[in-house]
Amino acid sequence: xxxxxxxxxxxxxxxxxxxxxxxxxxxxxxxxxxxxxxxxxxxxxxxxxxxxxxxxxxxxxxxxxxxxxxxxxxxxxxxxxxxxxxxxxxxxxxxxxxxxxxxxxxxxxxxxxxxxxxxxxxxxxxxxxxxxxxxxxxxxxxxxxxxxxxxxxxxxxxxxxxxxxxxxxxxxxxxxxxxxxxxxxxxxxxxxxx
Amino acid sequence: xxxxxxxxxxxxxxxxxxxxxxxxxxxxxxxxxxxxxxxxxxxxxxxxxxxxxxxxxxxxxxxxxxxxxxxxxxxxxxxxxxxxxxxxxxxxxxxxxxxxxxxxxxxxxxxxxxxxxxxxxxxxxxxxxxxxxxxxxxxxxxxxxxxxxxxxxxxxxxxxxxxxxxxxxxxxxxxxxxxxxxxxxxxxxxxxxxxxxxxxxxxxxxxxxxxxxxxxxxxxxxxxxxxxxxxxxxxxxxxxxxxxxxxxxxxxxxxxxxxxxxxxxxxxxxxxxxxxxxxxxxxxxxxxxxxxxxxxxxxxxxxxxxxxxxxxxxxxxxxxxxxxxxxxxxxxxxxxxxxxxxxxxxxxxxxxxxxxxxxxxxxxxxxxxxxxxxxxxxxxxxxxxxxxxxxxxxx
Numbered sequence: 001x002x003x004x005x006x007x008x009x010x011x012x013x014x015x016x017x018x019x020x021x022x023x024x025x026x027x028x029x030x031x032x033x034x035x036x037x038x039x040x041x042x043x044x045x046x047x048x049x050x051x052x053x054x055x056x057x058x059x060x061x062x063x064x065x066x067x068x069x070x071x072x073x074x075x076x077x078x079x080x081x082x083x084x085x086x087x088x089x090x091x092x093x094x095x096x097x098x099x100x101x102x103x104x105x106x107x108x109x110x111x112x113x114x115x116x117x118x119x120x121x122x123x124x125x126x127x128x129x130x131x132x133x134x135x136x137x138x139x140x141x142x143x144x145x146x147x148x149x150x151x152x153x154x155x156x157x158x159x160x161x162x163x164x165x166x167x168x169x170x171x172x173x174x175x176x177x178x179x180x181x182x183x184x185x186x187x188x189x190x191x192x193x194x
Numbered sequence: 195x196x197x198x199x200x201x202x203x204x205x206x207x208x209x210x211x212x213x214x215x216x217x218x219x220x221x222x223x224x225x226x227x228x229x230x231x232x233x234x235x236x237x238x239x240x241x242x243x244x245x246x247x248x249x250x251x252x253x254x255x256x257x258x259x260x261x262x263x264x265x266x267x268x269x270x271x272x273x274x275x276x277x278x279x280x281x282x283x284x285x286x287x288x289x290x291x292x293x294x295x296x297x298x299x300x301x302x303x304x305x306x307x308x309x310x311x312x313x314x315x316x317x318x319x320x321x322x323x324x325x326x327x328x329x330x331x332x333x334x335x336x337x338x339x340x341x342x343x344x345x346x347x348x349x350x351x352x353x354x355x356x357x358x359x360x361x362x363x364x365x366x367x368x369x370x371x372x373x374x375x376x377x378x379x380x381x382x383x384x385x386x387x388x389x390x391x392x393x394x395x396x397x398x399x400x401x402x403x404x405x406x407x408x409x410x411x412x413x414x415x416x417x418x419x420x421x422x423x424x425x426x427x428x429x430x431x432x433x434x435x436x437x438x439x440x441x442x443x444x445x446x447x448x449x450x451x452x453x454x455x456x457x458x459x460x461x462x463x464x465x466x467x468x469x470x471x472x473x474x475x476x477x478x479x480x481x482x483x484x485x486x487x488x489x490x491x492x493x494x495x496x497x498x499x500x501x502x503x504x505x506x507x508x509x510x511x512x513x514x515x516x517x518x519x520x521x522x523x524x525x526x527x528x529x530x531x532x533x534x535x536x537x538x539x540x541x542x543x544x545x546x547x548x549x550x551x552x553x554x555x556x557x558x559x560x561x562x563x564x565x566x567x568x569x570x571x572x573x574x575x576x577x578x579x580x581x582x583x584x585x586x587x588x589x
Contacts, residue, residue: 081268093354095268097261097389097397100404104393111394111401111462116436118463121395123406126388127380161465173467 003028078102122157155184232560236313236362237346238413239547243365247534248482250413250453250547253314254371255360256379257398257407261387265399266324266354271335274324274352278335280386281351288381290349291341298337299323305565308556314362315340315348324352347378354399355407357382366482368410368474372466395462402459406466410473411457413442414481417531418488420452421500428481435477436460442523451523451550452531456481493535504532512584516572522553522579529583541583549582 003010008028016023027035077084083095085103094100100107112119158181165174238251259265263277286296299307299316300323307321316338323334336352350358359382361375389397395405403409419425432439436459441449456478458469492500507528511517530546532538551557553575559566562574 081264083268087267091267092401093267093399094265094401096264097259097391100391100394100397107394107401111404114402115405115460115462118405118460120393120463121391121405122463123395123408123465123467124376124379126383126390126396128387129390129392161467 001026003031005031237364238362239551240364241543241547243367245482246365248485249366251362251364252368252371253362253411254375255409257355257403258357259389260356261389274335277356278352284385285339285349290378291347293342294339295342296339300333300335305556312554312556316350320350320353372470403461405462408466409457411455412478414454416454416485417452417527418485422488451527489535501537504528504537511579514576517576526550
């Protein structure tokens with residue numbers, strides 16, 4: 001089969017179903033790469049993101065309202081560092097930590113794709129949030145501010161990790177997780193999980 | 195660059211209560227004074243540790259940024275200087291290692307920066323610096339702290355992220371490297387506030403690193419898989435598992451000397467423990483086994499062919515008059531393979547490992563003691579190899 005865009009042999013085949021309509025693409029490696037669909041095995045992930053961002057204009061995959069949302073996002077500017085969304089699209093780099101908040105809706109689907117389905121952080125937390133020893137006196141206040149939602153999420157994660165550890169017979173790890181759960185549930189640490 | 199073993203230079207970690215002030219220039223030397231860096235072989239070439247027949251080294255790095263300061267792309271020179279001052283002060287006071295050496299890269303000579311790159315203590319990008327605000331990239335305020343003499347821990351300040359903390363161990367030792375870096379991260383964090391969000395985790399300049407900010411990689415020597423042609427299968431399999439396969443010098447580089455870096459690509463949604471477990475107990479052991487099987491196959495089925503290749507490589511290294519880095523690396527790789535599969539008894543494996551570093555341009559010039567152009571380097575490289583490998587190798 002020939003590539004949709006040139007005379008080369010199509011080696012990449014993508015089928016997308018959007019609003020019930022099936023869209024098929026048959027491309028050679030190079031045209032597919034340009035569209036951000038497929039890349040050489042050695043292509044660094046930032047290149048992948050760049051291709052993807054450029055070719056999709058960062059329109060989130062799926063639901064209908066997304067296109068409109070992305071449109072506004074392109075015009076959006078981070079108030080802290082003045083990074084615009086098109087700047088990010090050009091360079092693949094954000095300007096400051098606040099950019100993640102400003103462009104959250106658009107980054108979500110992009111990151112999900114770049115991180116193999118990962119949508120939410122799992123793992124280490126800064127000590128000021130993890131209930132560990134606060135870094136300094138003012139940090140103590142922040143630890144207390146850890147909101148209920150975050151705490152519930154954290155508890156849920158620990159439970160899942162605990163189950164996995166038990167299933168894998170990693171008892172030492174399981175014991176640590178159990179202790180962590182206990183600590184988080186101790187009165188005074190402010191949790192109200194179910 | 196001074197080469198003699200020596201006592202620690204004045205840029206060592208300040209003792210308790212002896213902190214450095216921002217802008218303190220006492221370590222910004224011209225390279226003529228001895229520095230306790232570069233004295234020993236690097237951790238990644240020690241050739242020790244688990245599975246060192248295949249795994250040269252394990253590396254773990256964390257990307258971290260300070261809350262309230264812009265990332266590199268939107269920093270003015272003043273922002274960069276502030277970030278550097280805060281991070282340097284914190285890194286040097288955190289008690290990360292018995293001895294730490296700090297190098298202000300915007301003031302370090304080019305040769306010294308190249309030595310750091312070749313020793314895998316800083317990235318090429320960090321050596322060059324970031325262009326912007328009208329300033330030359332070389333003037334970009336940035337630095338690195340390195341633990342000495344082991345060179346296991348290095349902390350780049352003002353690379354793509356404010357902090358890039360890395361730990362290197364010889365052989366397959368991702369767990370040990372992770373523990374070291376996890377502790378270092380905690381110590382640094384005790385005095386600064388990291389940029390963090392509950393949804394996206396540790397915030398990084400490039401969203402490909404966001405989440406854990408963690409990259410775990412192993413440097414693998416895979417001549418067997420290349421010779422059997424199965425290396426492509428490994429690359430494809432790695433790609434399917436969202437792992438990156440890179441060459442000796444990292445992103446975008448070729449696999450010089452059959453050395454490949456295998457690392458995780460995804461950092462969001464997977465915990466550090468999970469990434470570690472997948473790599474260290476599931477994926478890497480399979481690649482190691484695959485390489486060992488390939489080597490056995492070569493010895494079993496293509497003995498005379500592989501013996502010929504190995505001996506030719508040794509012959510070339512001990513007799514050639516002009517050698518490029520690539521040619522030297524490729525032949526050192528075959529000699530290393532020869533030692534591993536018992537075709538060769540000498541030279542010592544450590545000598546071969548050491549040569550993989552010393553044939554690199556900056557190390558070569560340091561050994562000779564002067565700047566050399568490309569042609570002169572080829573001559574010097576061939577002479578160095580004849581001297582170090584000839585007597586032992588031909589016995």
